[in-house]
Amino acid sequence: MATDIDIPPEQRDVVQLITLRSNGQFNTTVYNYDDRFRGIYGSRHVVLMHRNDIDRLDLKEGEMVALTTAVEDGIERRVEGMRVVAYEIPEGCIASYIHHGSKLGVLVEINCETDFVARNDSFRELVKDITQHIAAANPSYVKREDVPARIIESEKEIYRAQVKDKPPQAVEGILKGKLEKFYSTVCLLEQPFVKNPEVTIKDHLTAKIAQLGENLVIRRFTRWQLGEEIPGAAPTA
Secondary structure, three states: OEEEOOOOHHHOOOEEEEEEEEOOOEEEEEEEOOHHHHHHHOOOOEEEEOHHHHHHOOOOOOOEEEEEEEOOOOOEEEEEEEEEEEOOOOEEEEEEEEOOOOOEEEEEEEEEOOHHHHOOHHHHHHHHHHHHHHHHHOOOEOOHHHOOHHHHHHHHHHHHHHOOOOOHHHHHHHHHHHHHHHHHHHEHHHOEEOOEEEEEHHHHHHHHHHHHOOOOEEEEEEEEEOOOOOOOOOOOO
16 A cells, blocks of 8 residues: 655645665655755755665656655555655764784774664674775775776786787787786775685675665775885985
8 A cells, every 4th residue: 555645835844855775675764854954955855865776776866756665664655756866964984993013003984874774783893894804905995986097007008018919809808807806906895805705895795785774885994004105205214
């Protein structure tokens, strides 16, 4: 049974932001339209949806949608005439890891959708796994899209020099393979997980998303090692 969401006119100025998140079906969370949202979205009646779900459903940010959602009381409700807005209110945590001897440290930000998941032991276990993996594997970027174009081109030049004697028809495939290997070395999401090298960090993250039912994003990290060179700093005497 589907029920239309009817917002009384006297309430339309103060309520009804609906967040849709996917763990097999949509769940609906209703927020008060308060100053926290007013300054961010500028519209009272919108569907907040994580960018991954927007892409998965082949929607476009800003378009009007009609969706049937499932709510906690089990009643389905039809949401119509609502504008899609990318979900940009991250929960999650910033965590640190200091390796034995205090000569290596990691700081990481991992986002989820709700503070409930942010407090979940399984989420906290993931955060610990990621910080310790970064300490051990020393990635340079979160994902391949973060690698600067100049770095990629520099790598390609090295590979071209290595295969200059190969048949031209084979060169492109060799370059692609070497570049994939490069990404698996420097990009966190593509590295083999140090605790289980049979899976990548992306695989491990995806498994946690399925378990927790929310989108999880490794947003950024930094890794410091005692005495290492500081990029852009003048050399010390």
